[in-house]
Amino acid sequence: MIALAHRSHPLWLAYLVHRLSGLGLALFLPVHFYMLAMVLTDPEGFDSFGLWTQNPLVKMAEFGLVFLLAAHFFGGLRLLALEMLPWSGRQKTLAAATVAGAFLVAATFLLRAI
Amino acid sequence: MLDGPQTLSVSIWRGTGTTGAFQSFEVPRQGSQTVLDVVSWIQQNLDPTLTYRYACRVGMCGSCAMMVNGVPRWTCRTHVNKVDQGGALTIGPLRNLPVIKDLAADMDPFFEKWVKAEGLFHPARTRHEEVARVDPASEARRTADRAIECINCSVCYAACDTVAGNPDYLGPAALNRAWSVVNDERDAGRAEVLAAVSVSGGCHNCHSQGSCTRHCPNELSPLDSIAGLKRETARSFWRKGR
Amino acid sequence: MLDLRLYMLQRLSALVMAPLVLGHLALMVYAVQGGISAGEILARTQGSLGWALYYGLFLVAAAIHAAIGLRVILAETLALRSRAFLDLFTLAVGAVFLILGLRALHAVTLA
Numbered sequence: 001m002i003a004l005a006h007r008s009h010p011l012w013l014a015y016l017v018h019r020l021s022g023l024g025l026a027l028f029l030p031v032h033f034y035m036l037a038m039v040l041t042d043p044e045g046f047d048s049f050g051l052w053t054q055n056p057l058v059k060m061a062e063f064g065l066v067f068l069l070a071a072h073f074f075g076g077l078r079l080l081a082l083e084m085l086p087w088s089g090r091q092k093t094l095a096a097a098t099v100a101g102a103f104l105v106a107a108t109f110l111l112r113a114i
Numbered sequence: 115m116l117d118g119p120q121t122l123s124v125s126i127w128r129g130t131g132t133t134g135a136f137q138s139f140e141v142p143r144q145g146s147q148t149v150l151d152v153v154s155w156i157q158q159n160l161d162p163t164l165t166y167r168y169a170c171r172v173g174m175c176g177s178c179a180m181m182v183n184g185v186p187r188w189t190c191r192t193h194v195n196k197v198d199q200g201g202a203l204t205i206g207p208l209r210n211l212p213v214i215k216d217l218a219a220d221m222d223p224f225f226e227k228w229v230k231a232e233g234l235f236h237p238a239r240t241r242h243e244e245v246a247r248v249d250p251a252s253e254a255r256r257t258a259d260r261a262i263e264c265i266n267c268s269v270c271y272a273a274c275d276t277v278a279g280n281p282d283y284l285g286p287a288a289l290n291r292a293w294s295v296v297n298d299e300r301d302a303g304r305a306e307v308l309a310a311v312s313v314s315g316g317c318h319n320c321h322s323q324g325s326c327t328r329h330c331p332n333e334l335s336p337l338d339s340i341a342g343l344k345r346e347t348a349r350s351f352w353r354k355g356r
Numbered sequence: 357m358l359d360l361r362l363y364m365l366q367r368l369s370a371l372v373m374a375p376l377v378l379g380h381l382a383l384m385v386y387a388v389q390g391g392i393s394a395g396e397i398l399a400r401t402q403g404s405l406g407w408a409l410y411y412g413l414f415l416v417a418a419a420i421h422a423a424i425g426l427r428v429i430l431a432e433t434l435a436l437r438s439r440a441f442l443d444l445f446t447l448a449v450g451a452v453f454l455i456l457g458l459r460a461l462h463a464v465t466l467a
Contacts, residue, residue: 005184006209006273011324011337019321023429026422033415033456036397040463043394066384073377076370082322082337083344083367109385279432280357314439318363319428347360348367 014098018075021068028065067106074098116143119201122194124152126164127206130215136204149182149189149197153205153217166217173331176267180217181206186272188331209272210285224268227284232310233291236303246300258297261290261339263332270326270336282315286326286336289317293339296346308347317343357431357442362424369421376414401464408465415457423450 038046078094120143125136139156150168157164168178173191180189182197183204194203211219228234239246248255270286271277277285284292292307301307311317317340326336358366387396401407427446430436 015323022425033460036460037463039394046394083341312360314359318358
């Protein structure tokens with residue numbers, strides 16, 4: 001698409017991944033806190049949710065969350081390195097490593113959980 | 115004989131201010147033809163009312179930048195055969211700036227931000243004093259060197275999506291200049307520059323998308339310059355609390 | 357929209373969270389094996405000052421980081437320029453995250 005042509009490079013994609021994963025995590029945070037509080041307020045409710053996570057769809061959602069966290073974590077390290085360390089030229093390598101690392105962690109999680 | 119189609123299908127933005135539409139032209143292809151050659155050919159042979167801006171034609175003055183197939187480019191140094199898509203060219207005015215007419219963007223906001231970022235020299239000596247000597251091999255001078263060859267073409271400003279989302283953001287060119295001023299040993303306004311780039315539209319809004327550096331025709335890296343400003347302002351934050 | 361102070365808060369909260377995230381990821385991979393239950397969580401964390409401090413620090417940093425992040429996304433997506441509104445939004449979102457987080461922390465460690 002011509003209107004987006006100036007964005008088609010690795011650093012812009014790394015930015016997009018960072019923004020979307022950050023947004024996803026921020027939206028998930030209140031749900032996560034609410035669920036944890038159920039441990040005290042409604043342990044049976046929490047455990048029924050726990051059983052429910054045997055559901056493959058929910059498993060995929062969990063995998064997605066871990067992926068978001070890993071992607072945002074590695075992307076954030078990339079940004080901190082870029083801003084704090086006076087280097088250049090290696091950004092693409094690090095951007096690629098970000099995605100690779102995210103996949104690695106998420107894949108480990110998925111393999112162990114299945 | 116040239117490979118590929120012998121005629122270019124060129125879509126050019128026509129209009130004033132916020133209204134307008136693309137108009138199609140057929141332009142004969144030539145060897146070593148630049149995008150600016152195409153625009154000039156249309157203006158000279160098909161429609162003398164086409165408005166665009168250029169001056170030096172050799173990549174020094176920074177006045178001929180336009181959007182070419184969605185990417186901001188210096189049109190005088192951009193060969194058609196490097197950017198055309200099967201003989202098709204879409205040419206528009208620079209993004210992120212108001213349009214005066216057709217391909218001529220209003221550069222005022224761009225230069226106003228340049229001044230806002232204190233991207234100007236703050237002299238420390240008068241003419242009665244000796245000229246300052248700067249060691250060309252010094253760290254500061256070499257850092258300034260990497261940012262110094264900006265021609266004010268606004269390609270980086272047009273490429274930046276942070277500018278698009280935040281109209282107050284000073285943008286890559288102004289911040290890149292501010293960084294070369296910060297590294298100028300003769301400059302007496304270092305603290306003013308660091309304060310000017312730390313306001314709410316300042317360097318800290320940059321998301322390191324890198325489109326500025328990707329598209330800079332002079333191969334400068336505003337991305338690294340802005341990272342440098344972030345480091346220096348963070349350092350002064352710890353020292354002075356702001 | 358982001359000045360030096362907000363920028364420093366965002367980066368510092370990120371630096372604080374970096375090691376905490378790694379620990380959290382490792383714990384998640386370990387804890388979800390064989391399913392997860394309220395009793396299992398409580399057995400690990402209840403009455404533990406260490407876990408309370410670990411996740412207390414984590415949730416304060418996360419609340420700050422998420423509030424500033426959402427502020428930027430809101431401002432850039434909707435081209436909002438009102439600083440007063442954005443400041444209010446940031447504080448409100450941060451407060452909601454903090455309250456929900458403290459409630460959860462209380463439930464799994466101190467209650």
